[in-house]
Amino acid sequence: MISPGHYLILAAILFAIGLAGALIRRNTLVILMSIELMLNAVDINLATFARTWNAVEGQVFVLFVVGVAAAQAAVGAGIVLAFFRKRSTIAADEMDLLKW
């Protein structure tokens, strides 16, 4: 039988992969996806805690996290597309429009 620890370790591994992606990649879309992967790992944790302690509150928080992730995806993809239209690149180190 699978214990809660298995799910938590899986979530830790997924979170670490997301962190690595956010640090390694220069493609802004992939960085955004890595952040979503980290949020997804947190969702697994919350669902595991909800299951372990019979508390539905954990699932409610997963819904909130999914909502925030959706908002982030919409605004993030919009910003990336607007930037691509201006500079025709989406590399993170080219994003210096607010620097002077």
Next chain:
Amino acid sequence: MLLSSAMFYALASVAVACSFLTIMRRSAAHSSLFFCGALLATAGIFLQLEADFLFAVQVLIFAGGIAVVYFGAGISARRRTSRHTARRGRNIVLAATAAVLLAAELCYSLFAARSAFPGVVSSLSIRNAQSLAALLFQRFLLPFEMLAILLVIAAIAAVIVARERPE
């Protein structure tokens, strides 16, 4: 028992492999497809955790909505040059070290706190969607409404940011 263990390990390996390929593929469109795979594997894990409603939410919103947004953005904003991949060498070592250290630390703290978790949870007494709705529309009504407002603001902001301005 054995079947659920096998299902867990299968879903977990799919999730880890898809997440890894998400961050390693060069093309953002390919990345987003593997991202979708990782999200679907996570949906399966939610089903194993007896979170049926979250399974539906994960498939519909995360895999069906968010991953499609990234796929669309990935195929429309194709990278022009590949010169920024050349300067990846030093960062990849640092970032991989940071990620491995974080994973090791999290696993270690889980191992140290393992007595705090009950070993196996037998059966769930909560009714899933029903008790979720009761909580969502009573105790968490204000945060729920604020989330709705946030999503409307995000949708409007996305339209405003991404629209084409006449120069």
